Amino acid sequence: MFMGKVIGTVWSSVKWPELEGLKLLLVRPYSLGDLGVHADSPAPNDEGVVCADVLGAGIGEDVVIAYGHAARLAVAELLPDGAKPAVPIDAAVVAIVDRYAIAPE
Amino acid sequence: MFMGKVIGTVWSSVKWPELEGLKLLLVRPYSLGDLGVHADSPAPNDEGVVCADVLGAGIGEDVVIAYGHAARLAVAELLPDGAKPAVPIDAAVVAIVDRYAIAPE
Amino acid sequence: MFMGKVIGTVWSSVKWPELEGLKLLLVRPYSLGDLGVHADSPAPNDEGVVCADVLGAGIGEDVVIAYGHAARLAVAELLPDGAKPAVPIDAAVVAIVDRYAIAPE
Amino acid sequence: MFMGKVIGTVWSSVKWPELEGLKLLLVRPYSLGDLGVHADSPAPNDEGVVCADVLGAGIGEDVVIAYGHAARLAVAELLPDGAKPAVPIDAAVVAIVDRYAIAPE
Amino acid sequence: MFMGKVIGTVWSSVKWPELEGLKLLLVRPYSLGDLGVHADSPAPNDEGVVCADVLGAGIGEDVVIAYGHAARLAVAELLPDGAKPAVPIDAAVVAIVDRYAIAPE
Numbered sequence: 423m424f425m426g427k428v429i430g431t432v433w434s435s436v437k438w439p440e441l442e443g444l445k446l447l448l449v450r451p452y453s454l455g456d457l458g459v460h461a462d463s464p465a466p467n468d469e470g471v472v473c474a475d476v477l478g479a480g481i482g483e484d485v486v487i488a489y490g491h492a493a494r495l496a497v498a499e500l501l502p503d504g505a506k507p508a509v510p511i512d513a514a515v516v517a518i519v520d521r522y523a524i525a526p527e
Numbered sequence: 528m529f530m531g532k533v534i535g536t537v538w539s540s541v542k543w544p545e546l547e548g549l550k551l552l553l554v555r556p557y558s559l560g561d562l563g564v565h566a567d568s569p570a571p572n573d574e575g576v577v578c579a580d581v582l583g584a585g586i587g588e589d590v591v592i593a594y595g596h597a598a599r600l601a602v603a604e605l606l607p608d609g610a611k612p613a614v615p616i617d618a619a620v621v622a623i624v625d626r627y628a629i630a631p632e
Numbered sequence: 633m634f635m636g637k638v639i640g641t642v643w644s645s646v647k648w649p650e651l652e653g654l655k656l657l658l659v660r661p662y663s664l665g666d667l668g669v670h671a672d673s674p675a676p677n678d679e680g681v682v683c684a685d686v687l688g689a690g691i692g693e694d695v696v697i698a699y700g701h702a703a704r705l706a707v708a709e710l711l712p713d714g715a716k717p718a719v720p721i722d723a724a725v726v727a728i729v730d731r732y733a734i735a736p737e
Numbered sequence: 738m739f740m741g742k743v744i745g746t747v748w749s750s751v752k753w754p755e756l757e758g759l760k761l762l763l764v765r766p767y768s769l770g771d772l773g774v775h776a777d778s779p780a781p782n783d784e785g786v787v788c789a790d791v792l793g794a795g796i797g798e799d800v801v802i803a804y805g806h807a808a809r810l811a812v813a814e815l816l817p818d819g820a821k822p823a824v825p826i827d828a829a830v831v832a833i834v835d836r837y838a839i840a841p842e
Numbered sequence: 843m844f845m846g847k848v849i850g851t852v853w854s855s856v857k858w859p860e861l862e863g864l865k866l867l868l869v870r871p872y873s874l875g876d877l878g879v880h881a882d883s884p885a886p887n888d889e890g891v892v893c894a895d896v897l898g899a900g901i902g903e904d905v906v907i908a909y910g911h912a913a914r915l916a917v918a919e920l921l922p923d924g925a926k927p928a929v930p931i932d933a934a935v936v937a938i939v940d941r942y943a944i945a946p947e
Binding site: 424451454488495514 | 638639640641642643644645646647648650651656658660678679680681682683684691692700701704718719720721722723
Binding site: 533534535536537538539540541542543545546551553555573574575576577578579586587595596599613614615616617618 | 839
């Protein structure tokens, strides 16, 4: 899993039926430099990840993202109509971060 | 999942029977710089992904791509002859993007 | 799998029920330069991984991390209430490192 | 999936029984620069992938490679003795490329 | 899969029961430059992979590594006590390389 910041939203009308009702967020993964580990870190991460969200994460919030089967498990559990392990996604928000602590090295 | 642009097509005559009838697209993943997040982003992403498509995405369109099991689920659902979870692909178009919004940081 | 150092902790109150009771650690993967393989290695790895831990790894300890199904197996085995293969995580501590040896090249 | 060029062969005598009879190829993934997308692309990709092949791809040919479960499906289907979903590989040739077209941007 | 060189060993006493008796090796993946493909390749790969090994690969040997389910299949097959598909690893040695050949480009 990785930690990132919700920076946007993606809308689609032509998509898989299983994706109906799933919000798609754009998340920017944090580098360790973003988290304050290396003071001289050069540039923020330049790759964005599109994630399904059913936890209600908002723009600007910090989230934990899981990939693959874990993402499908996460979405299946909370959708209104029960088990949907077959939803064609590979990334989802599994936690909204309250706080994190980094140990001084 | 990630967002990218359809930039090409790949043709093959020697391939797995399960791949018959599946269009293979070449997609260039967007970096966050491409999406306008970092004004000083240096260069576009240099890696292309070959994806199966049954949604009818056209050249130049923005799409959301999923990997792995999610890709096989996506293709199985919409092929004319029903369930084909055994199709040997690992990437597919799961949504055609209408619009996206990035929050100012 | 990869070897890394535990550098922090992540707390969340809005998360999947299956994640209750699982400690989430922030781990910095070691580069080979960090392990002494290349004397002139430029900079430490700048990506952090969020991992579930049920082995009790502490801040500053070296750990081995596995991804995907392996991570869910690892967590399922040691949780108090038995088999939970459905926990939505994709990375976990599978071993705490006592010692490693690198061969001179 | 990704597109690459077959550049070599790997031989092994100490290997898993399930790998007997499977040809192992070394494939160099194409960057978009290699495919003519960016005229000023700096350097070819420096990572090679070892892939199982049962389609008969030859040195110098362009191929499409799939990872993970897709690779095992691909190999299982064409091996003489039928279903071998348990073969311990994670990459395989799923198509030999006849032709590709890139849209001008 | 990828080809790499065994450069070290990792020991752990606090680990999953399923990992008992499995040797954990540290492997440095080869870049194509290491294999002689690009004469002007800048630097060796700086990421190490921790792999389970039951083939008896020694320090300095060239090996083929598979990830994910393939790694668990590989380990399950050769362990003394039969099927252990549930072992929490995600990388394993699947072949010891005798020889490889790269085609001149």
